[in-house]
Amino acid sequence: MNSELKIYNTLNRETSIFKPIHAGLVGMYVCGPTVYSNAHLGNARTYISFDIMFRYFLHLGYKVRYVRNITDAGHLEGDRDEGEDKFAKKAKLEQLEPMEIVQKYSLDFHEVLRQFNTLPPSIEPTATGHIIEQIEMTKKIIANGYAYESNGSIYFDVEKFSKAYNYTALSNRNLDELLNNTRTLDGQDEKKGRLDFALWIKAKPEHIMRWQSPWGEGFPGWHLECSAMSSKYLGNEFDIHGGGMDLVPTHHTNEIAQNIACHHTQPARYWVHTNMLTVNGQKMSKSLGNSFLPAELFSGNHPLLERGYSPMTVRFFMLQAHYRSTLDLSNEALQAAEKGLARLLNACKLASQLKTGNVSSFSVEELKDKVYAALNEDFNTPIALANLFEAVKYVNLVNDGKETLTAADQAALAQFLNQMVKDVLGLKPEQEAGTEKIDGLMKMLISMRAEAKNKKDFATSDFIRDQLKEIGIEIKDGKEGTSFSIL
RNA sequence: GGUACCGUGGCCGAGCGGCUAGGCAAAGCUCUGCAAAAGCUUCUACAACAGUUCGAAUCUGUUCGGUACCUCCA
Known part of the structure; x- marks a missing residue:
């Protein structure tokens, strides 16, 4: 093999030779699902795509640490930071505890990926399991001057950040346009800037999933978990960060901003995005x-x-x-x-x-x-x-x-x-024929049919074939003898 | 409205300046008691118009059509 692996990087929109930070090792973080409903086929496509990359790296002899999170808290419905918590909403709807929702759909997600024959990631961290890390990260960002408290919630100061760094580097959008196009805020908004997003959200009295923090009881913002967990398990700088294309303009853009504001470095060398189904x-x-x-x-x-x-x-x-x-x-x-x-x-x-x-x-x-x-x-x-x-x-x-x-x-x-x-490619043959007993039975039927055929008793041989077909077993006469498959 | 991306044979999809993938379907053939399955062969397309070039599906421009993002989504 004489060619080198090249990867398309959303950051610079170029395909370039992949060079791992540490020779022989690959650190890869992929944004996992928010487990508040069943995984659909589009979700599956993304994880199958990254499964191919994971498998190919392994095939090439790399040692890979593949981290894929489970979002089990903090992801809000609707308008940026004002909507209802997705888990709380679904929990009400299904009359379950939020954590029952999380469990139910995590199991579903794993079952789906198992059926598609994807390899499990090396680490599968959850947002609720990393509240402390997220609080620490928030503190640091505040200390570095890129976040502020407002009525018990902490917001990331995008305008201030964008003066020092290129906030829209990944999405390649025009910042001024974003500032002007974003929906007008109503008067009671706690944010200073239109693009500011929550790092920590003050829990309303009825909110079930809540944690103690220096700013009172609350829960983390959605973007923060990926920053906290990727740097915890892969370091402040790692090789590959992936996810669906739809995460580019908001989630990944904010993730990069958080990492820079906290660690002064962009988290991943290669940003890889999969397209939609x-x-x-x-x-x-x-x-x-x-x-x-x-x-x-x-x-x-x-x-x-x-x-x-x-x-x-x-x-x-x-x-x-x-x-x-x-x-x-x-x-x-x-x-x-x-x-x-x-x-x-x-x-x-x-x-x-x-x-x-x-x-x-x-x-x-x-x-x-x-x-x-x-x-x-x-x-x-x-x-x-x-x-x-x-x-x-x-x-x-x-x-x-x-x-x-x-x-x-x-x-x-x-x-x-x-x-x-x-x-x-992770393609495996479908369930092979059946049990030993079925195989034995079929062998018997096939030899009976062969005998009938030899005697030119086609009525009998066709009867066997047709009856089997009716119960869902197909007989095929090949050059090397007769085979069967269960439909 | 702004910003990207896309339009490939009957269908799905690669390719992204010359050598014109692949899968499926279709037709013909082989095999076969029949059938099914399988195998082989055949089938030359790049939205339209203009331009750059010795040469364009591939580059540039215009037009038409579609999608995504700008609000939660993989």
Whole structure:
């Protein structure tokens, strides 16, 4: 492999060679979910994208510390800092304790990511578990002069900050326009500036989730937790910070401001942002009501779906697009993905069973170079897959006896294919046939049917096939005998 | 309104100055008692108009269409 990994950095809008701060180590922080409702498919796309990066770093031999938080407090509804706490609101709605809400949707989130075969992060810290760190950080920011107290709440002074630093470096927005465009405040607002955001919020009497602080009882602002936890576990400066693109203008912008105001340094070298999943060309989001829940997709129980698709089909579907492009969800696209994935996985299996010859008419090294080159080009999974499909075709040709491979090349190809598909892309075969007992039964039925076929008793052989089909088992007559799959 | 981004064959999607991915669908073929599955082959597109260039899907400009952000969202 002769190319180096390049990553697109939102900070300077350039793709550049990745150089870790400490050789051999990668520190990566990704903004996790706010666990007040079910994770939808758009959320899943983001975490699948970062899972690919995580897996690829591991594959390249890096030691990775992957931190992904759980937001279980402090995230408010609606207008910046005035809305209701999301957990409190949902808790009222579902008649549960806020922490029951947190537990319920954390479990859901983990279950969804497990189904998509994403690797768990190294550390998964929660906001409520780091209140002390957040209070400390707030104190420091106040001491450094970039935050002020107002009626028991602490706000970040964006205007003051922007005089010393470039507040909009990440979003590349015009600060003056932002100042003028932001919604007019009503008179009772506690903030000095329009863009100021809360670091610490004074709890109203009815607020359940509250903690003691030097400024009275309250709870932390949403942006603060990521700053506090990333610096705690990865240091004041680390390699990669990621999240969905929609976090750029507000959440990540504020996070950077907090870190600079506290530690005098920008937290991450590379800012990586994933693009949105769309449905009929529109962003999938909770507020638009066009969300797909993974469970709905798997079962097909959704008005826009004709039938269900497996988690691996969905994962493959997502990998066919680059993580920085929008991706549109549709029945046809999912069907295409389903078949493509089956072909790919079949070739993985076939590759290790190929008959070998004296010469190879295919260069495994060349394939490897192409696949690595693709992944090194900002994790370009669609191109990597395109190259893997060249190998799929070749595997099939060898299997048909139209091309040949030496034993060494066959082993190398089989290993590489499986490593890429399973370890790096995280695609695994669906649940294999079934239990031993089912396998035994099927073996018996298949041999009975073969016997009937030999006697040209096609009525019996077709009866077996049709009956099995009805209970959801499909029989396929191949060259190497008959196989079956459970639908 | 402001600011970005995007418009690729029937569909999904890469590519981002020359060599014109890949998947699915379709057609033909192979295999087959039939079927299904599988495999092989074929199918040359880049919104429109103008410009730069020896050469543009790729660069520039204009127009049309779409999306996102500016308010919580991955």
